[in-house]
Amino acid sequence: MLPDGPFHAGERAAQARAGVSARGAGIRDFMPDQHRIFFGQLPWLFAGVLDRDGWPLATTLAGPPGFVTSPDPASLSIAALPRADDPAFEGFQPGAEVGLLGLEFETRRRNRANGRIEAVRHDGFSVAVAQSFGNCAKYIQARGRRADGRERPEAPTELAGLDQAARTLIAGADTLFIASSAQPGTAAGGSDISHRGGRPGFVHIDRDTLTIPDFVGNNYFNTLGNLVLEPRAALLFVDFDTGTQLQLQGRAEIVWDGPELAGLAGSQRLWRFHVTRGWRRAHALPLRWTAPEFAPTTLQTGLWMAAA
Numbered sequence: 001m002l003p004d005g006p007f008h009a010g011e012r013a014a015q016a017r018a019g020v021s022a023r024g025a026g027i028r029d030f031m032p033d034q035h036r037i038f039f040g041q042l043p044w045l046f047a048g049v050l051d052r053d054g055w056p057l058a059t060t061l062a063g064p065p066g067f068v069t070s071p072d073p074a075s076l077s078i079a080a081l082p083r084a085d086d087p088a089f090e091g092f093q094p095g096a097e098v099g100l101l102g103l104e105f106e107t108r109r110r111n112r113a114n115g116r117i118e119a120v121r122h123d124g125f126s127v128a129v130a131q132s133f134g135n136c137a138k139y140i141q142a143r144g145r146r147a148d149g150r151e152r153p154e155a156p157t158e159l160a161g162l163d164q165a166a167r168t169l170i171a172g173a174d175t176l177f178i179a180s181s182a183q184p185g186t187a188a189g190g191s192d193i194s195h196r197g198g199r200p201g202f203v204h205i206d207r208d209t210l211t212i213p214d215f216v217g218n219n220y221f222n223t224l225g226n227l228v229l230e231p232r233a234a235l236l237f238v239d240f241d242t243g244t245q246l247q248l249q250g251r252a253e254i255v256w257d258g259p260e261l262a263g264l265a266g267s268q269r270l271w272r273f274h275v276t277r278g279w280r281r282a283h284a285l286p287l288r289w290t291a292p293e294f295a296p297t298t299l300q301t302g303l304w305m306a307a308a
Contacts, residue, residue: 006131008182011225017256018269022219027133029074035111035132036070039102043067043145044287045078048099048179048193048234049091055249058179058193058236059088062285067124068102076100076113079124085156087247087279092117092125099179099192100127106144108137108295114190130190139197139215139301141174141292149243151283159278161208166280169237169246170210174200174292177236180226180252194223197298204304208275210235211255213267215301227252227271235273240292243285248278265302 006024007015015021031039039045044062051057061067061080069077082089092098100113115130159166174197181191196212204211214224227233231253237246255261255270264270 007220008225008229010182010227010229011221013228014221014225015219018219018221020219022221024220027131027220029130029132031070031073031076031113031129031132033073035113035134036073038104038109038111039068039070039076039113041065042102042104044285045080046101046103046177046193046195046236047088048181048191049088049096050181050191051087051091055232056179056181056191056234057088057091057249058177058234058247059086060236060238060245060285062287074129075118076127076129077124078127081120081124083153083284086281086284087156092120094118094120097181097191098127099181099190101177101193101195103140103195105140105142105289108140108142110135110137110140110195112192112194114192116190135195136218137295138217138297139295140195141197141294141298143240143289143292146288146290148286149283149288151243153284154282156279156281159280161275162205162278166246166278167205169239169244170203170205172200173203173237174198174294174298175238176203176212178223179234179236180223181230181232182226183229192222192226197295198301199294199298199303201303202301210273210275211270211304212273213264213301214269214271215266215297216268224254224271227254233273238285240289243283243287245281245284246278247281248273248275250275250277264304266300267302
């Protein structure tokens with residue numbers, strides 16, 4: 001257990017607003033052995049960092065299984081960096097906060113490790129882990145690996161808002177990732193990246209505003225707690241057929257209650273994401289995945305189209 005408790009003021013405020021409490025007994029300042037082994041068997045890793053202006057950015061890192069190692073229970077070494085044309089590239093600097101998420105689609109298993117980048121090499125970086133915890137398998141769609149793609153990554157397309165290609169990708173998505181960060185200096189804070197899942201269509205699109213349902217989870221409120229203190233956030237969508245990444249920055253607002261919640265099965269609250277900037281990077285990832293097998297919890301949730 002972390003000496004000052006696992007939750008910062010924003011997380012405690014979000015828990016109180018939602019009328020829940022959490023001890024956070026599973027949040028540690030070291031990685032148990034099963035987490036260290038788990039990270040070592042992954043072909044990719046999701047990361048959340050801050051850009052030079054303090055805006056979160058979300059990206060992926062990929063490599064052959066074993067590209068992530070754990071020299072000791074409080075350290076990770078990652079033999080990969082984003083490409084130089086990835087908008088998150090400059091966020092990987094010594095001393096920078098970083099949130100890491102390992103996700104194994106085949107088993108619906110996921111673990112988080114948040115901390116600071118200790119050193120950056122030409123082929124990777126190392127992290128001093130400050131928080132380590134697992135998440136349940138809810139809303140994770142199972143997928144299997146296919147042969148890696150052979151297309152060359154294309155130069156990023158910068159977006160001032162959502163174009164039709166971005167809307168099409170989002171409309172068909174059953175998975176997204178959100179990077180957030182508490183205010184600098186917040187105890188038990190730091191950068192974080194988290195997974196959200198639902199049936200295709202679970203993200204509502206209204207011009208450049210996305211509305212995402214918040215389904216029942218572990219009551220930690222790591223993401224929403226960050227947003228209480230700092231509304232700037234980032235989203236990442238992945239096209240599992242082509243390896244294309246859509247990275248978005250924007251401001252989030254939480255809808256805790258009201259008539260908007262009625263009619264969307266499973267949603268306990270909502271959050272709106274107002275897009276301010278984005279990048280589409282075609283074939284940015286070599287990994288390819290099979291069609292999803294939806295989690296039972298996912299199938300119990302609703303869709304905006306049906307609610308309308």
